[in-house]
Amino acid sequence: MTGQPNPAEITLVRGDITKQQVDAIVNAANSSLLGGGGVDGAIHRAGGPEILDACRKLRASRFGKGLPTGQAVATTAGRLAANWVIHTVGPVWSATEDRSALLASCYRESLRVADELGARTVAFPAISTGIYRWPIEDGARIAIETVREATTNVTEVHFVLFDEHAYGAFATALR
Numbered sequence: 249m250t251g252q253p254n255p256a257e258i259t260l261v262r263g264d265i266t267k268q269q270v271d272a273i274v275n276a277a278n279s280s281l282l283g284g285g286g287v288d289g290a291i292h293r294a295g296g297p298e299i300l301d302a303c304r305k306l307r308a309s310r311f312g313k314g315l316p317t318g319q320a321v322a323t324t325a326g327r328l329a330a331n332w333v334i335h336t337v338g339p340v341w342s343a344t345e346d347r348s349a350l351l352a353s354c355y356r357e358s359l360r361v362a363d364e365l366g367a368r369t370v371a372f373p374a375i376s377t378g379i380y381r382w383p384i385e386d387g388a389r390i391a392i393e394t395v396r397e398a399t400t401n402v403t404e405v406h407f408v409l410f411d412e413h414a415y416g417a418f419a420t421a422l423r
């Protein structure tokens with residue numbers, strides 16, 4: 249069944265996203281898909297070289313110019329407990345340009361890819377709120393609103409927050 253609104257249950261988790269026992273883990277990647285710091289570095293380190301191999305194949309085929317901002321694509325999760333990693337590219341924060349629609353698109357497109365895979369449980373990091381400098385309160389609001397409004401067959405969404413401040417921002421946005 250696709251296309252039916254099915255609001256996923258949202259859970260906030262304080263911790264490391266690579267430790268999540270879910271069907272799919274979302275990676276806050278960059279367009280190159282070839283790795284980086286933050287969540288991206290942690291996922292590649294914990295999941296092993298199979299993930300990078302799969303990303304290189306995507307660069308050699310569908311995404312020759314890289315994965316555009318706001319889009320999402322899945323690979324194996326390598327050694328992680330999850331079955332898949334869904335890579336998405338958040339926008340870099342800008343004080344002069346409103347890029348909120350691109351950040352919302354990351355959450356929506358990741359859920360769409362999860363639906364294609366048949367993933368029912370998905371873990372998200374707070375996309376763009378680290379190296380890409382998006383203010384955490386606003387990033388949390390966009391994340392929660394977008395997941396609440398999404399049409400998806402995913403039943404459980406875990407937002408995995410690395411520190412107490414990020415956890416607090418998501419708890420506020422959830423209320």
Ligand code: AR6
Nearest residue numbers: 264265276278284285286287288290376377378379380410
């Ligand atoms: N588990 C959960 N959350 C984490 C983890 C972890 N293991 N590590 C960091 N965070 P970031 P971005 C939090 O920088 O802002 C990479 O180099 C972190 O505290 O990972 O979208 C990519 O290759 C922050 O709140 O992603 C791109 O170049 C949030 O996760 C660029 O960074 C996102 O921080 C993407 O930047």
